[in-house]
Amino acid sequence: MGGMSDQGLHVTGAALMATLMFTVMALCAIVFTWMERKVAGFIQSRYGPMYTGRWQGWAQAVADMLKILGKEDIIPAQADKGLFVFAPILVLLGSLLAWAAIPWSPGFIAADLDLGLFYIFAVSSMVVIGILMAGWASNNKWALYGAARGAAQMVSYEIPLALATIPVILNVGSLNTQDIVIAQQGGMFNWFVFHDPFLFIAFWMYFIASIAETNRGPFDMPETESELVAGYHTEYTGMRFAFFFLAEYANLFLVAIIASVVFLGGWWAPIPGLDFAPALTLVIKGVLLVFLNMWVRWTLPRVRVDQLMHLCWKVMIPVTLLCIVGSGLWMILSGELG
Amino acid sequence: MSSDSKTPPSGYDVQREHMLDFKVDQQLAEVVESDAKNFILTTVDEVFNWAKLSSIWPVTFGLACCAIEMMATSATRYDMDRFGAGAFRATPRQADLMIVSGTVTGKMAQRLKLIYDQMPEPKWVIAMGSCAIGGGPYFKYGYHVVKGVDLLVPVDVYVPGCPPRPEVLIDGLMRLQDKIRGRKGRFITPKWVTDYAKKIPYRK
Amino acid sequence: MEQKAIYDLLAGKLGEGAVAFHEDGIEPWAEIAVGAVAEACGFLRGEPSLDFDQLMCLSGIDWDGFDEAGKGKSVGILGYTDEGSPETSDRQAEGDLGVAYHLYSHALDHKFTLRIRLPRDRAEAPTVSGVWATASWHEREAWDLLGIRFTGHPDLRRMLLDDKWVGHPLRKDYVMPDRWEGVPMDGKPYSANPFPATEEPPAGGPKPDGDTPPAEA
């Protein structure tokens, strides 16, 4: 119910939002590459980038990106050119679209969908197709291995990832991301992670599954630098490789933001009354989770591909299912339901 | 860089020559000259050169003894990542620099050439250690040793030593940065380096 | 067990195949006939009182130009000249090839050394890779570097060099290659050095000693 002017406003707003999201995404790739190298350095008792841009090498990621822009673009002669070109775009698109349903602060959301959470999980599944396409199109055995592993892993881990959020949805009664955040108002003990023991477990299940979903250590099967040379993007150079790179870090931040929204109270500050910068609060939570992710990545060895599947199908899915049942029972017993 | 628009396109710029601590070959000089004609492009070029030189990703390509020193250079004490060159890529497709760290044998020569060909432009090569420079101790009776990697691929920087110390490799990296920049870089010692240097006793 | 006693056992088994036992050197060794080596090794491995379960080493030897008098006058090998080109020689290769087997028994803690000599024009020996699995690679290496053919070996390809390599480099008359499959194996002449030695010593550095001239070819 709106005239042309309303629609025009809507389109302009959407365009603005899309630009903003893309900027955020590019920015978070740049910031997190730098952060990754600094965190790795910190954990490994060295410095990491120090000279690029004078202060602590802050411009390192900028230089990396600029350099990648200037690299030669190679498409192997035996590669499937169409798929080869399209795959990185699809991967990037998958992680970009999901940003639309993230509630940054009250009312500040690109697409306030009723099925917000469902939408996020649906579009971010596109990444799998992109990875599979990349591995197949490269006509490289290592890339094929990486793609096959990656597809198996990501398809499997989407299930516990989504299942872990269901207890929250049960509690809220809505898939709308804003509703989920609003339900957690009033201090950190109203956050869903501390709501009941089952949700606490569900949060950690979500966190583990999100590491696997973003293909990072100890679950970096598609890339496994010591086994498959560089996994599915072995043959990619220059800007196309940068797309994968961007998508990896955008995904990393995305899953952390979703975890913050669903379990850690979204834009609400830990103490009630400190909510003067909702978007900033959300970003800080996301960055902390990303740091945790990096901490895990630089500490643990990598699991084997069959152990990875074992973990998913025989441990995490039963546990998350149990969490759904337990959380439901908790709701009935504590009288929250009706 | 920007003030060089008046200099003739051929030959060395006298002013720049004394800034270099190595002899730039004619080709490099010409490249620098042609860029120096346009102010805006020069500045853009400067920015891109800065990006190239601050983010030199080497390919994970260890050949022999020198590879261990290459690893030591990227490890804790020497930490090549400080200069942005610590992101070792396992695939040559994403690398900028090939550090030929060790003896190149006849059997390896074809592969080395292949890896070099697989790297995207712009790409650089550092010949690390005396074996890669000229056969080293394997010159006289080394029937299977290629006497210098520059017989196979163009080499940008030669880093002597058997094996070179990590400091020397880092110095070689800086010479490569100078070469990309087209002039000698200004080295600013950060405060923490001077502070730290004061704490090091002369000899333990 | 003493090596002499082992040799006596072995000689009893082989009969004609056991040629001699040399006890004079630092390391005693038994010389056996070429045809008998597989049988000898099988016996040494299988006999419970000997039980040589480890082949420590299998070495191929080229006895070409060996100075039997022990005066150090053996023939020198050919290399590259200072200019980087291969040295050549008119000398005809002579003398036998040989193989030495060094055995050890973990169970009984004793060692034994076998040697065989092969004629140069028919350098063939039976394989022992069926007795000890490790012999397989050692024999491939001996074939690769010395051209000793091991009959009955399941997979006698070159070990270290490429399959297309010509010649067997550890032979004393081997001439160094100058080019192989398009790869230059010869060196650059010194004049092609991109960084010729400067006349003057680097400023500030120590001056070179008078008696050590700068390295120049």
Added chain:
Amino acid sequence: MAMDTKKTNGWADQDDVPEIKSELLELNMGPQHPATHGVLRLLLKTDGEIVYQVTPVLGYLHRCAEKIAEGVNYKQWVVYTDRFDYLAPMCCNHAYVTAVEKLMQQEVPERAEHIRVAVAELSRIASHLIALATFGLDMGAWTPLLYCFREREEILNLLERISGGRMLYNYMVPGGVRYDIPEDGWVKDVLSFITMLETKKIKDYNQLLTYNKIFIERTADVGVISKEDAFSYACTGPVLRGSGVKFDCRRNDPYSVYSKFDFEIPVGLGEMGTVGDCWDRYMVRVREIEQSCRIIRQALDTLPEGPYQAIELHKPVKVPAGAAYTRTESAKGEIGHYIISDGGQTAFRNKVRSPSFCNLQVVEKVGVGQMVSDLVALVGSLDIVLGEIDR
């Protein structure tokens, strides 16, 4: 492992189904591959993740050292022994000079032998640290690599102070060592370093890697080398000891002054899985570091006074005619030199039996039926050095 039983059926049965054609995937691992520890090339035939055939292709670092041995004299060739096992050059030096001295029947001063043992053990620790580090790296653990390199730097510093070289030393000569111990508290620094290593650092590694649950999952019961295979393939060193055989040349065939020192020989006990799996081989190395520390302490505590060279440095070494095979225990296993001398200053033939060469051969058998990831673990646990394999 249950994998072995799969080998016979699986793809072979598919010939009965004419529509579905399947073939094994040929995979070329190396020579430029992050997990092959240099320029090793493994030709794999795989069915998905399962490996059906492993064929190592060597020679990408064949540097003609045995040919060079026939061209240069005994002292000059010490330089090339450094470059065999460039992770433990002192052990290689020690092996070679021991072999030459055996042929010369040369007595070595007691002090020189003590110094040699101390530096060789330091080198062994450095090599084992790299072995742990790169094994961890093959498992995807980056951080232990850098921690181990950090401690290795300390050892390199100590060895640089005694020999003048940072990584490759050329320190030992037939008849002694090149330089005496520097008089700046070197012994004290070594002792304080090994105390630090024993008390703190090994605990760090154990916490970070050894007893990590994922690490155990990846390595226990993987790549099991049985005792029989180990004998048949002439495996030595930590690989043999990992399979539960208590054998060490330093104890069973003593050379130098090792018979004077009290140390234990760690063997694989199968604590986490089967005896002879990757974890056992890894653990043997960790325990050997502790034993090496003990040996260094004893060697330096009982360091005698006296000369450190029996032959003056500028004099050429002449070896009487003869032939002998000498084996010593390097970091990777038994390194043997079969030297044939014609009485001159140059060896007539010098065959080097390198431990990695023999140890690697076992992948042809044990690697079959493993997953690709386990093959990487197996090759990592063998701790090969290509300089030594290809020579």
